[in-house]
Amino acid sequence: MAMAGLIWLILASWRTIGLDKYMSNKFPHSVLFLMASLVCALMTALPVEAAEIFFGAHSTEVSQEKPFEVGVFLNTDGQLINAIEGKIIFPKDELDFLHMQDGGTIISLWIETPSVPQKNRQESSEVQEIVFSGIIPGGYEGSQGYLFSLIFQAKQQGQAVITTSDEKLLLHDGVGLEAQVRRAPLQLSIEDGIQGKEFTPPFDGEAPEPFTPYISRSEDIFEGRWFLVFSTHDKGTGIDHYEVQEKREYRVGRIQYAKGKWVRTESPYVLTDQQLKSTVSIKAVDRAGNERIEKIIAAYSLRWYENYLMWAIIGGVILIGGISLILWKSLRR
Amino acid sequence: MNHRIAHHATKLSLGTFGFIFVCVFSIWTVHAEDYTSPNFLLRDPVITVGGTRLSSPSFELFTSAGQAVSGESASTSFIGRTGFLYFPTATSPVVSASAGDSQVSLSWTASVGALGSTVSSYTVGQSTTSGGPYTFTNVGNVTSATKTGLSNGTTYYFVVQARDAAEQSLIQSAQVSATPQAPAPAPSAGGGGGGVSSPQTKVDFSGRAYPGSTVVLLKDAQLAVKTVAGPDAKFQMSLSGLSGGSYIFSVYTEDQSGIRSPLLNFQITVITGADTTVSGIFLAPTIGVDKSEVKRGENIAIFGQSIPLAVITIVVNSDEEFFNKVNADGNGVYLYNFDTSPLAIEQHLTKSKAAYQGEVSPFGQAVTFKVGAKTVFAEPQRKCPSKADVNSDCSVNLIDYSITAYWYKRALSVNFATIERERFNGDGRIDLVDFGIMAYYWTG
Numbered sequence: 001m002a003m004a005g006l007i008w009l010i011l012a013s014w015r016t017i018g019l020d021k022y023m024s025n026k027f028p029h030s031v032l033f034l035m036a037s038l039v040c041a042l043m044t045a046l047p048v049e050a051a052e053i054f055f056g057a058h059s060t061e062v063s064q065e066k067p068f069e070v071g072v073f074l075n076t077d078g079q080l081i082n083a084i085e086g087k088i089i090f091p092k093d094e095l096d097f098l099h100m101q102d103g104g105t106i107i108s109l110w111i112e113t114p115s116v117p118q119k120n121r122q123e124s125s126e127v128q129e130i131v132f133s134g135i136i137p138g139g140y141e142g143s144q145g146y147l148f149s150l151i152f153q154a155k156q157q158g159q160a161v162i163t164t165s166d167e168k169l170l171l172h173d174g175v176g177l178e179a180q181v182r183r184a185p186l187q188l189s190i191e192d193g194i195q196g197k198e199f200t201p202p203f204d205g206e207a208p209e210p211f212t213p214y215i216s217r218s219e220d221i222f223e224g225r226w227f228l229v230f231s232t233h234d235k236g237t238g239i240d241h242y243e244v245q246e247k248r249e250y251r252v253g254r255i256q257y258a259k260g261k262w263v264r265t266e267s268p269y270v271l272t273d274q275q276l277k278s279t280v281s282i283k284a285v286d287r288a289g290n291e292r293i294e295k296i297i298a299a300y301s302l303r304w305y306e307n308y309l310m311w312a313i314i315g316g317v318i319l320i321g322g323i324s325l326i327l328w329k330s331l332r333r
Numbered sequence: 334m335n336h337r338i339a340h341h342a343t344k345l346s347l348g349t350f351g352f353i354f355v356c357v358f359s360i361w362t363v364h365a366e367d368y369t370s371p372n373f374l375l376r377d378p379v380i381t382v383g384g385t386r387l388s389s390p391s392f393e394l395f396t397s398a399g400q401a402v403s404g405e406s407a408s409t410s411f412i413g414r415t416g417f418l419y420f421p422t423a424t425s426p427v428v429s430a431s432a433g434d435s436q437v438s439l440s441w442t443a444s445v446g447a448l449g450s451t452v453s454s455y456t457v458g459q460s461t462t463s464g465g466p467y468t469f470t471n472v473g474n475v476t477s478a479t480k481t482g483l484s485n486g487t488t489y490y491f492v493v494q495a496r497d498a499a500e501q502s503l504i505q506s507a508q509v510s511a512t513p514q515a516p517a518p519a520p521s522a523g524g525g526g527g528g529v530s531s532p533q534t535k536v537d538f539s540g541r542a543y544p545g546s547t548v549v550l551l552k553d554a555q556l557a558v559k560t561v562a563g564p565d566a567k568f569q570m571s572l573s574g575l576s577g578g579s580y581i582f583s584v585y586t587e588d589q590s591g592i593r594s595p596l597l598n599f600q601i602t603v604i605t606g607a608d609t610t611v612s613g614i615f616l617a618p619t620i621g622v623d624k625s626e627v628k629r630g631e632n633i634a635i636f637g638q639s640i641p642l643a644v645i646t647i648v649v650n651s652d653e654e655f656f657n658k659v660n661a662d663g664n665g666v667y668l669y670n671f672d673t674s675p676l677a678i679e680q681h682l683t684k685s686k687a688a689y690q691g692e693v694s695p696f697g698q699a700v701t702f703k704v705g706a707k708t709v710f711a712e713p714q715r716k717c718p719s720k721a722d723v724n725s726d727c728s729v730n731l732i733d734y735s736i737t738a739y740w741y742k743r744a745l746s747v748n749f750a751t752i753e754r755e756r757f758n759g760d761g762r763i764d765l766v767d768f769g770i771m772a773y774y775w776t777g
Binding site for chain 1: 443476551552553554555556574575576577578579580581583595596597598600605720723724731732734735736738739740741746748749752758765766767768769770771772773774775777
């Protein structure tokens with residue numbers, strides 16, 4: 001590439017440095033042009049190690065009536081890549097983005113799950129963007145690494161180009177050097193009555209993967225309060241959302257009472273019970289509605305006077321005793 | 334000038350070596366150092382001019398033009414690699430096999446060529462006898478293949494060979510086995526009682542780490558299972574209760590000094606209800622140096638741990654690369670005193686890889702040292718990750734990730750700005766580069 005740049009520089013300064021006069025004495029202009037073009041083509045066509053984010057679709061001709069799936073893949077071109085970010089750009093007038101799924105993705109942790117940023121939704125721009133970023137600890141090397149799928153519905157006939165922008169792929173080198181990236185847009189032709197493959201959600205009867213949540217505290221975030229972290233994968237349709245429940249469990253003998261409501265949230269989650277006396281449950285829900293629940297048992301037990309169940313029982317006993325006493329006294333009269 | 338002796342897949346027999354000795358001694362001109370492996374001893378090999386290749390089904394003998402001493406020289410138009418250390422090689426593929434109905438699905442990690450070799454294709458060897466002989470089929474430059482038409486209930490053994498453009502085998506994987514099974518019959522409607530239990534989805538891992546080292550397996554970057562390698566550095570572990578689908582597994586270990594090996598990642602597609610076998614995991618050696626700066630001309634000790642009796646190749650990167658070879662001892666420990674005389678006065682780095690019984694590990698992490706005017710002894714290597722350990726618990730895991738993710742594209746607090754400076758790239762913000770550094774130092 002540096003050579004190609006040098007040649008372009010020479011061509012650009014052709015007249016300035018007087019090369020045109022010297023060379024035209026030696027060769028005809030047409031031959032010179034052909035030679036320069038060939039050299040440039042050769043230089044620019046030299047194989048350069050460059051990774052690419054590319055798209056896969058069942059067909060480049062899609063129907064206006066049916067939703068269809070576009071897969072987003074990573075080709076590392078022999079390099080070990082451990083972090084990735086970018087934007088997927090598509091025309092708003094032609095395509096309606098329905099949702100994404102990432103079951104089986106090579107990304108271990110999403111920094112930003114593929115989604116349309118709020119500001120882009122409100123903009124009057126002709127294109128819509130989907131931003132994403134994530135990491136693969138240990139790195140990934142391969143030519144068809146599955147990142148995620150986008151489900152679209154075509155809005156009107158015509159041509160639509162789905163492409164990438166602001167792509168960054170980082171080498172697994174400990175310092176985060178960027179790999180060269182090559183773009184590979186996907187051109188779609190939207191027509192009426194095409195018998196293309198309609199997107200149907202894959203059958204997913206399996207719950208998300210088992211996982212281990214952790215409770216931690218750091219002076220660096222949330223003013224040093226206890227927070228919960230969790231992450232898992234779903235190999236079928238991908239994770240849809242997480243819910244957390246903090247539940248204090250009151251127990252007297254065999255009598256047990258617990259209460260706590262499920263809250264839809266993301267990791268990290270600041271615990272409401274900073275005394276860590278609640279059992280914390282984390283529910284991972286996939287896009288097919290399958291659930292996996294993991295629990296962290298309360299770190300500390302309740303003190304006797306915090307046991308509301310005991311107070312309720314004592315109160316109940318006193319109340320019943322009082323009523324009995326009143327009844328007994330009135331009966332004696 | 335040198336002879337190159339490469340025994341690819343098959344072990345050399347005594348007769349073969351007898352033949353090689355005859356070849357070598359019949360053209361005796363100059364003595365060189367003895368050349369050994371666990372299988373043979375080649376005493377006083379000859380350095381001579383010429384170039385040829387002899388082969389039989391069980392050996393290959395190369396001679397080529399070179400220099401009178403071991404080393405490497407390069408120019409813009411050629412690279413001459415001399416000495417008995419140098420012949421094209423590649424890292425061993427880690428192979429996984431999943432049995433299905435009358436078929437076995439194979440996948441493997443890409444083999445990386447070294448010393449001028451490039452992997453152009455793979456062949457899959459198949460046998461019903463452990464250890465072969467195998468029937469090889471070229472499957473092209475891919476990292477997966479499905480063998481169909483197999484008999485259910487029969488155990489099949491597979492190896493994968495990485496080949497160069499000339500169809501020469503560069504490396505062969507460890508053997509992996511699988512037994513195809515007919516699908517379990519669906520439970521009949523009505524009736525009751527009994528019932529058919531669905532087969533468990535399981536993955537078995539095996540390979541080599543360091544003697545007695547703790548081997549950690551991560552599943553999609555999260556800690557899944559730990560085990561301890563035997564005195565021969567071999568380890569085995571199983572993971573069950575998985576869903577069908579694609580996983581990224583990572584394996585690492587720690588040497589006797591507590592220094593971690595780099596993560597070795599491999600992607601595997603697990604089939605629901607099938608038992609998948611992953612064989613040939615070969616973790617890279619650890620490496621350390623005794624001096625952070627060394628006076629030019631003095632020796633620097635390069636050491637680390639791998640598997641017992643492995644042949645360790647140590648590369649010292651400079652304007653020209655220096656390759657050195659040393660054998661690990663019975664505990665897998667190696668030590669090489671490198672003479673820094675030929676090195677320029679500047680920063681250098683060194684890394685190592687191991688070879689044992691035909692398998693070759695990837696290169697491990699590189700360590701740096703400076704060649705200068707004085708000698709400064711290196712501080713003991715940190716056992717904890719030098720970067721990305723945000724909460725200083727000696728691990729880089731989901732907690733560090735979550736704390737860091739909180740500051741992603743935000744203005745940093747004074748406290749966290751200090752952490753960012755010390756444990757990330759110090760540019761005063763948290764962005765993808767910091768997460769790339771975290772992914773490199775990840776321990777799970």
